[in-house]
Amino acid sequence: MDALQDLVDSVEAAVKAGEFGTAMRLIGENLAETWYGFRPERLRVILASIIDAGADQVGLARALHAAVAPGQGQRIRDADVANALTRTEAPVESISQLARAFELRLRGRAGDALRILDTLDRQMHDVQTLFDSRDGWDLLISV
DSSP: OOHHHHHHHHHHHHHHTTOHHHHHHHHHHOHHHHHHHSOHHHHHHHHHHHHHTTOOSSSHHHHHHHHHSTTSTTOSOTTHHHHHHHOOOTTHHHHHHHHHHHHHHHTTOHHHHHHHHHHHHHHHTTOOSSSOTTTTHHHHHHO
């Protein structure tokens, strides 16, 4: 049994059936597996479909889409920069902030990208390695 292939097949089946909420749930529960299980171009298409279908309730698909395809599709708005500097929910906001910083840097806005990365850096100093209420995301992002 290949658990990675099973996940990929489950996400693909959900997308094919138009069950974008199910696909998003599977992706959200299996982020690392999703990242490594799909080719980037296929993951971009799946995430765009989830976003376009309105099944991205917490913004995770937008954040992942920006990370997989920075600068493509512009699914993260310029107004999100201010939000990225003030919101600290993990893991979605950490991923979103990183994706936004990558996108800004690719668009030549290094100053804005640096401000987001500086904010993330300050947040990482609050890492609790033994009792981590943020599921390890602070430690992962700092590495």
